[in-house]
Amino acid sequence: MSDMLDTRGAWLTESELESARERLPIVYIDAVPVRTDDRGEVVQIGLLLRAMPDGSISRAVVSGRVLYGERVRDALLRHLEKDLGPMALPRVSPSPQPFTVVEYFPDAFVTGFHDPRQHAVALAFVVPLDGDCSPSQEALDLVWVSPSEAVAPEFQAEMSGGQGRLVRMALAHCGLLA
Amino acid sequence: MSDMLDTRGAWLTESELESARERLPIVYIDAVPVRTDDRGEVVQIGLLLRAMPDGSISRAVVSGRVLYGERVRDALLRHLEKDLGPMALPRVSPSPQPFTVVEYFPDAFVTGFHDPRQHAVALAFVVPLDGDCSPSQEALDLVWVSPSEAVAPEFQAEMSGGQGRLVRMALAHCGLLA
Amino acid sequence: MSDMLDTRGAWLTESELESARERLPIVYIDAVPVRTDDRGEVVQIGLLLRAMPDGSISRAVVSGRVLYGERVRDALLRHLEKDLGPMALPRVSPSPQPFTVVEYFPDAFVTGFHDPRQHAVALAFVVPLDGDCSPSQEALDLVWVSPSEAVAPEFQAEMSGGQGRLVRMALAHCGLLA
Amino acid sequence: MSDMLDTRGAWLTESELESARERLPIVYIDAVPVRTDDRGEVVQIGLLLRAMPDGSISRAVVSGRVLYGERVRDALLRHLEKDLGPMALPRVSPSPQPFTVVEYFPDAFVTGFHDPRQHAVALAFVVPLDGDCSPSQEALDLVWVSPSEAVAPEFQAEMSGGQGRLVRMALAHCGLLA
Numbered sequence: 001m002s003d004m005l006d007t008r009g010a011w012l013t014e015s016e017l018e019s020a021r022e023r024l025p026i027v028y029i030d031a032v033p034v035r036t037d038d039r040g041e042v043v044q045i046g047l048l049l050r051a052m053p054d055g056s057i058s059r060a061v062v063s064g065r066v067l068y069g070e071r072v073r074d075a076l077l078r079h080l081e082k083d084l085g086p087m088a089l090p091r092v093s094p095s096p097q098p099f100t101v102v103e104y105f106p107d108a109f110v111t112g113f114h115d116p117r118q119h120a121v122a123l124a125f126v127v128p129l130d131g132d133c134s135p136s137q138e139a140l141d142l143v144w145v146s147p148s149e150a151v152a153p154e155f156q157a158e159m160s161g162g163q164g165r166l167v168r169m170a171l172a173h174c175g176l177l178a
Numbered sequence: 179m180s181d182m183l184d185t186r187g188a189w190l191t192e193s194e195l196e197s198a199r200e201r202l203p204i205v206y207i208d209a210v211p212v213r214t215d216d217r218g219e220v221v222q223i224g225l226l227l228r229a230m231p232d233g234s235i236s237r238a239v240v241s242g243r244v245l246y247g248e249r250v251r252d253a254l255l256r257h258l259e260k261d262l263g264p265m266a267l268p269r270v271s272p273s274p275q276p277f278t279v280v281e282y283f284p285d286a287f288v289t290g291f292h293d294p295r296q297h298a299v300a301l302a303f304v305v306p307l308d309g310d311c312s313p314s315q316e317a318l319d320l321v322w323v324s325p326s327e328a329v330a331p332e333f334q335a336e337m338s339g340g341q342g343r344l345v346r347m348a349l350a351h352c353g354l355l356a
Numbered sequence: 357m358s359d360m361l362d363t364r365g366a367w368l369t370e371s372e373l374e375s376a377r378e379r380l381p382i383v384y385i386d387a388v389p390v391r392t393d394d395r396g397e398v399v400q401i402g403l404l405l406r407a408m409p410d411g412s413i414s415r416a417v418v419s420g421r422v423l424y425g426e427r428v429r430d431a432l433l434r435h436l437e438k439d440l441g442p443m444a445l446p447r448v449s450p451s452p453q454p455f456t457v458v459e460y461f462p463d464a465f466v467t468g469f470h471d472p473r474q475h476a477v478a479l480a481f482v483v484p485l486d487g488d489c490s491p492s493q494e495a496l497d498l499v500w501v502s503p504s505e506a507v508a509p510e511f512q513a514e515m516s517g518g519q520g521r522l523v524r525m526a527l528a529h530c531g532l533l534a
Numbered sequence: 535m536s537d538m539l540d541t542r543g544a545w546l547t548e549s550e551l552e553s554a555r556e557r558l559p560i561v562y563i564d565a566v567p568v569r570t571d572d573r574g575e576v577v578q579i580g581l582l583l584r585a586m587p588d589g590s591i592s593r594a595v596v597s598g599r600v601l602y603g604e605r606v607r608d609a610l611l612r613h614l615e616k617d618l619g620p621m622a623l624p625r626v627s628p629s630p631q632p633f634t635v636v637e638y639f640p641d642a643f644v645t646g647f648h649d650p651r652q653h654a655v656a657l658a659f660v661v662p663l664d665g666d667c668s669p670s671q672e673a674l675d676l677v678w679v680s681p682s683e684a685v686a687p688e689f690q691a692e693m694s695g696g697q698g699r700l701v702r703m704a705l706a707h708c709g710l711l712a
Binding site for chain 4: 016020022023024025026027066067068069070071072095096097098099100101103105110111119121123
């Protein structure tokens, strides 16, 4: 979504990136922002409202590319800051083990996770936030919902491209609802 | 170790607990306390010095029983507070998935994890701490060491009953050393 | 369910087990039986029909206690054989890391996972089966359903005590449906 | 290593791939081949002998790129077949959750995982094999060693670029040695 902003030092022009996207799977991170109680249990999930690659407006989690030379951990922090602002205080896990790997394809029927621009392989993490979040840049809005609201049909209907499923998978990993 | 202190409301007398320990595997939690940098990467591991079930003095992680009616999450917090004090500010993971399950047996040769008192099945977690830790109650001492110090032979030699291996497994899970 | 059959060598009489169940959390395994295609992807889930601890008849996964002195891995194999027969050829994971930990309480409202007899802490695994399964002993029936059938409302309605949620969590862990 | 053989249908010429490798992290899989006993416990690890990207000859696990349009699961199977032959009968996990993510950098000092050709992000899995393995194509040799042999200093000294550490991390995940 925000690849122009990703080019810290011009690794890739937009046209080069487009060309690469037709040839190679792209490394992504997906971060499901959560608020926890003081026992660490998830009480709310943060969902952005934004323009998706397919042109739809959807509720979505934080997502973005890992740059050349960048650690996965740093990509997580960069995208969380970009979408939730500099005061969000994310708590990235000490372990690099993601809770799942999401495979996005231009063909919506391969996995159900859809990205018309590219084949992306996303490492997915649940990330608790301690600070104040403010949607920034391309995100139109940010809402915090309870786990049960997040899986309700009306809310799931606002999530396209597999985002609703990813949220349910994150909740299942946290022992909630599924 | 501190089972007399565990009996919030007298679930079990010491003799009843001893009897149960000869008949049933006991549910435990093992928590490896860590300090992380602001990117979430482990920079230090906290190790207690204490009397072990076999009478030795060993460096050890936080460990203890889950009580009847207690959530795993609450057992983690209770034992962390008991061993590291009330200001340790542990960050328990939003997910109940442990990084491993440690099986302690009275026979030291079954798994290499040894507890002469009982068969314990421990859910093991890496827990980042934000606050000030002070060893409390039975712990004689608490030291913070770097990952490379923790796996050095001289330090590993101070850990009995499989504690050294558990620390290496926790570090491996965090992408470090192993 | 089959605790009389669990007493290989008389670890515990039924009345002793009942007494322990009022005092200590009991270590359990939950195994979600699956059939996979030759790429390892889940194509079917096996569900037993059986009498549940609360007296209801429910679709359920394989579940049972870990005995004193028994490895978790051996408890998995024992319960899979007991419920699915000796020709089921289960493929237990090389790793002891469960995909989740399920906390069953006598109070149905603590976690939503309900066992009126006891507080059980279950290590949950997805187990692919290669052989021929035949429901045995207390299981009344065994059906194999596709992931989408397993999560359909009519099927979920046949699963009590949290079993439907556990199946959805297992599927989410396998990258399916949620 | 075998990227010329990867170009099923000519996605990328060698020069295009080289260019991409200077601009984008490349998606990889790492597969640690194991033999298990009938309880699923690891008894042997398979290690290839081969020319590494840095020109050294090293013991190594199975590793390779994920192609454009290819599922992670299919990339695992393709590289396992390429390195271990068509009769290896790998048992790929039903879950897409890797046990770790390995970040290889051209600079050997970023993570200790070193690939002079590229920045690669590898999803790492332990894969039990049921069949007969024969090293094929670029692999010079294949040996099966016990967990304790694999972590012995003399064997670890034969593994460059972080391969020895990766093997220890895989064993730690399987509850062994570390």
